[in-house]
Amino acid sequence: MSDVLELVDVSVVREGRSLVDKVSWSVAEGERWVILGPNGAGKTTLLNIASSYLFPTSGTVQILGEKLGAVDVFDLRPRIGMASSALADKLSRRQTVLQTVLTAAYGMTAGWQEQYDDVDERRARAFLDRLGMGEYLDRRFGTLSEGERKRTQIARAMMTDPELLLLDEPAAGLDLGGREDLVRRLGRLARDRYAPSMVMVTHHVEEIAPGFTHVLLIRQGKVLTAGPVDSVLTSANLSHCFGLPLVVERHGDRWTAHGLPLG
Numbered sequence: 001m002s003d004v005l006e007l008v009d010v011s012v013v014r015e016g017r018s019l020v021d022k023v024s025w026s027v028a029e030g031e032r033w034v035i036l037g038p039n040g041a042g043k044t045t046l047l048n049i050a051s052s053y054l055f056p057t058s059g060t061v062q063i064l065g066e067k068l069g070a071v072d073v074f075d076l077r078p079r080i081g082m083a084s085s086a087l088a089d090k091l092s093r094r095q096t097v098l099q100t101v102l103t104a105a106y107g108m109t110a111g112w113q114e115q116y117d118d119v120d121e122r123r124a125r126a127f128l129d130r131l132g133m134g135e136y137l138d139r140r141f142g143t144l145s146e147g148e149r150k151r152t153q154i155a156r157a158m159m160t161d162p163e164l165l166l167l168d169e170p171a172a173g174l175d176l177g178g179r180e181d182l183v184r185r186l187g188r189l190a191r192d193r194y195a196p197s198m199v200m201v202t203h204h205v206e207e208i209a210p211g212f213t214h215v216l217l218i219r220q221g222k223v224l225t226a227g228p229v230d231s232v233l234t235s236a237n238l239s240h241c242f243g244l245p246l247v248v249e250r251h252g253d254r255w256t257a258h259g260l261p262l263g
Contacts, residue, residue, distance in 0.1 A: 002029050003062065004164050004197045005050055010059030012045055019045045021221040022059070027164075027214075032190045032198040034208050034229075037218040038242050043201040044084075046218070047168050050199060051082050064163050081162030081196065083153040083170060093142025097133060097152050098124055100141045104159035127155035131185055147178030151185070167200040171207045183209045187253075205233060210253035217241045 005027040012019040020042040027033055035043045048054035049061055052073045061068040064079050091100055101124040128134055131151040136144070144152065150170050157165060170186065171179045183206075189195050190211025202208065208215075208229070215233055216226040219241050225232055238257055239246045245260040 002065070003027065004029050004064055005199070006060075006062040007046075007049065007056075008060045010049065010056045010061060012042075012049070012054065013057040018221050020049075020056075020218075023218075023221075023223050025216060025223060025226055027197055027199060029197055030193070031214055032212040033200070033214045033216060034212050035199065035201045035216045035218060036203070036205065036208075036241070038203065040220075041218045041241075042221040043218060044168055045221075046216075047084070047166050047199065047201050050164070051080055051166055052076050078160050079163045081157035081160060081165040082168075083150070083157040083166070084168035085172065086168075088149060088153055091141055091153075093140065095141055096138050097128065097141060097144070097148075098137040100152055101128060101156045101159055104156045123161075124155070124159060127158045128152070130189075131155050132181070145178070146173045147175075147182060150174065150178075150182060154186075154189075162196050165196045165198045167198065169201050169203070171202065171204075179207065183207060187211050205238070205248065205255040205257045208233075208255055219243075 003026045007023050007025045010023045011021050023046065035046055037043050045054065049056060050063065052063055052068060055068060063076060066076055095103075098121070102120060105120045125134070125137065128137065131154055133148065133151050133155060136148060141149065141152065154167065154170065171182050174182060186200075187209035190198060190209055198212070200212070213229060214227060215229050217224040217232060217237055224241055225237055233248055233255055235246055235248045238248050246257050247260060248255065248257045
């Protein structure tokens with residue numbers, strides 16, 4: 001398998017502070033990765049580098065075979081699907097769910113005077129249906145619940161048939177039912193062998209869907225360990241990552257973590 005993403009000794013420094021520090025990491029074709037760590041660990045920074053929207057201070061980055069800094073990012077970005085709260089904030093609240101997904105075909109966040117082909121509309125409808133949004137096509141994006149917006153964003157990220165799909169905390173802000181519904185749908189996507197390579201950022205092992213293959217643990221900008229889910233998600237590794245004693249357990253194809261009782 002070839003690498004769709006490769007970082008070698010990558011650092012990002014802002015105002016004298018390292019957001020990530022000498023990170024080396026690669027994602028092979030077909031792998032589904034989770035970046036896991038506490039607040040401020042550098043998770044979203046890594047995702048922004050992978051999306052080509054953030055350039056490293058030092059080190060080299062290869063995305064889909066192209067070296068960041070030596071490629072026109074406007075040619076590269078349509079090959080990358082991205083769903084994040086920062087992008088969601090740029091989407092028009094007045095346009096419909098279907099229009100919200102369709103605008104991705106032109107790399108826009110709101111419709112203007114562009115014309116969409118029938119094939120574009122069929123693709124948008126298919127992705128929305130796959131994510132349980134088929135009955136919401138004419139609803140305005142601004143009227144959706146948080147879970148419905150998250151699912152719309154993921155459908156939008158898939159619209160350009162990306163080779164790399166990046167998800168920044170897709171379950172953040174969801175209640176238990178919304179989280180479990182999203183995890184179930186992400187698991188179906190992760191197990192689809194025709195789906196793109198995936199990288200998802202989260203704080204919680206409970207949000208790791210079945211089908212995700214690898215985990216990267218990061219703390220204070222440094223990678224602690226990275227590799228297959230079963231070998232990385234241990235109590236010792238997670239305790240080191242989050243800085244307190246934790247117990248990690250696997251129940252079927254899902255994971256849980258909890259702290260040890262005081263005293």
